[in-house]
Amino acid sequence: MKELYIYNSISGKKEKFQPIQDGHVGMYVCGPTVYSNVHLGNVRTFMSFDLVFRYLKHLDYKVRYVRNITDAGHLENDADEGEDRIAKKAKLEKIEPMEVVQRYTVDFHQILNKFNFLPPSIEPTATGHIIEQIEMIKEIIKNDFAYEVNGSIYFDVLKFNSKNKYGKLSKRNIEDLIHNTRSLDGQSDKKNPQDFALWKKADSQHIMRWPSPWGDGFPGWHLECTAMSTKYLGKRFDIHGGGMDLKFPHHECEIAQSEACHGNNPVNIWMHANMLTLNGQKMAKSTGNYILPNDFFTGNSDHLTKKYSASVVRFFILQAHYRSVLDFSNNALLASEKGYNKLMDSINSLPNLVTHKESSGFDLELWIKDCYKAMNDDFNSPILIAELFSVVKFINQVKDGLAKISANDLKSLIHYINIFVFDILGLKNDIDEGTEFEGKLKETVDLLINMRAEARLNKDFDLSDKIRDRLTEIGIQLKDEKGGTTFSIEKL
Template structure:
């Protein structure tokens, strides 16, 4: 019997049986990108993890509403809450309108995710599209005595909240220790406590990203947007809230406080967090020179890289680690992943060509049949164990051994029986393509193949083997290629 899906809930610090609040509907919210930075490997790893969760839940028959936001409100450059916002700064330096900066980075984000074969979310709301909702929640928190206004800015009162609730329960932070450890920063004097966080910030005269509010011109705090967008599209209580582990504190702890204060309940039943990405065992850092962008991995143009790696090889490599484990990039690991990916794709091609052969008199090999059924079950067991893609891939390679045995004739389809044979192919294909999102990449260079055929064509023409000449001409024409006999050699063109 295959056990039910269990997920590690960061909030309870336990693996729990996944039971949606309103099955078969599942609401999933993942904190999306800030669109004033290029997409980095940590982003790709996080969104890949939730892409696979989205895929698997749908594979299991759930109707998933996957919401992933776009943070396009300008946030401040320094911890003090002062300074120029990041989008405005980029707009000024590059002489662009702020929303041009937003659109450009949003387009880049989508292009990168498309390269890695990510499914688009059900809804992709923007922070700037939900200013009214953010103002409304801020007003409600003030009315409930959990927020206060100072000179046009509004802050969440953490101490007041902590009288009846627990601030920091997701990350395990203690309020008293946070206050004691918080250094005084310039611009923090207007807060009642240093750990109070901004719901709304007063905009300086030069601040471009600004909106009217009951407290004057300003812009929302970073944490507020996710609270209003998740509840608007998924309700005040939904199933999964996710993001990178770096968001546990303060972002997700603040989201919980806002939701409890504004709506009277925590927003999500399950909190899931992905772990960090390292390079050769070190944390990525520009100062160390080991920060690699996805585009650099694909092009191979980085001092730390021996070669280029295709998007699907990178995707396969990332899936070989559990989402909650640290993922370390190295040339050795990527090259090993390249071999594994190619092996899996060769198996995919074989599996798509296999057909059941046999009749009612064929004898079933019960041992082989039981092995294959067990391997299929194992794929589900692995994914049901907190979406363990690493184990799933290992089981797919075990299934591939059986598929290869059938191709070589060492095992016949009839020995498995038609039902088990069909399940084997369906499991292998669906888990590889639909669940893990891996697809065949075109590794063949068409022009090199055409060149090779033209060399054979030239030899056949020289030896007056006109049957072969006609055969090559016909084959190429069927592929939309016309052979051109020139005075100085042989060329080709696309057929008009």
């Protein structure tokens, strides 16, 4: 049950997962730059790794999951011009850069919370690790892979490439890169366009600045992840994840920095989550082609016809494999919502299932095996969900008297459903929240159900239909099943 295979971006193959230290996993995921609200595409990436985190924990690994917050402003392009995104936003909103950082960090946490994310083990910030970054730059300079120009330090990619291979991860070779680098406007201090900044001199206007041996400045974007992953996970760790769009140059540079600094490849398995598209295009702040998580909760968006709960959105995202491009649309979401409700209705009916001496019509052992098989095959959540629907069908057949379940199997089924649906997929049961309010609501609806049953016995269909139709209008659907009437509440 425990043979986990993970697709490794650097080898292009699924590999059997073998942690460096038995029973322990170190995982680093590139977090957001907190200069604006996270959009659904960002959420998808982090959700992919939430799934990975949850599954590894379920497999009883002791996981240290590090996901950083990028709170130091980085330039909009790698020429020497361009603005620092956080500073730009700060200027725009007339607040301190750290206020920008605080505002969007809080937003980030609130959103992820709504989607039922598990918090990472450590969530370090770039600005909290300036010293580590400076130390790392010193080491890279000492190893002769970086040079200083006018108070800025650049990584010498060509020199690095003459001794190591630059481009392993993104499968690029340096000659192609040289030929295909677009010439950016503006004067650059860099020896070659492929070089990247480890440290940038801050001009007098720049607010976010720190002292360094090379004068006041701020760290380069790629460096923070190397510094923080090294600090918390060591020079070599198990899994490094992030969005597909970070593969090049960000992750490539991380590899180069580690090798230049420590002399070794930092990561065993590189995982890349694919993009979420809207209208066939990647969601991106810069193009305006995006949808914000809060839009779902309010239903306030040109892309949506109604409100959706966070669980439905989570379910929608997990219905696609993390390595595939997923195209967002209202219709797809509507379909997911129906599927999600069907799954939850079925789960909610489990405690009321009538049991028999023996089960028939379903192989529970095989089902459990297949569920693990799906997850062990590179976290294949869509297959797992397909398996869940096969058990939904069985549950409904039991309700209809077409299949049987023993008390033991029912206990086991409830146990594993909880594991797969709630622990691993991280879905929440919107329907059964178990509050006092909901308890009273249930009693009230049951009262109406009884009154309707009585009316039907008396063939007073006017009254019985009125009760049913009014409840439907309110958003409470009655279901006449073999064993009696149950109901489900439409959410939102």
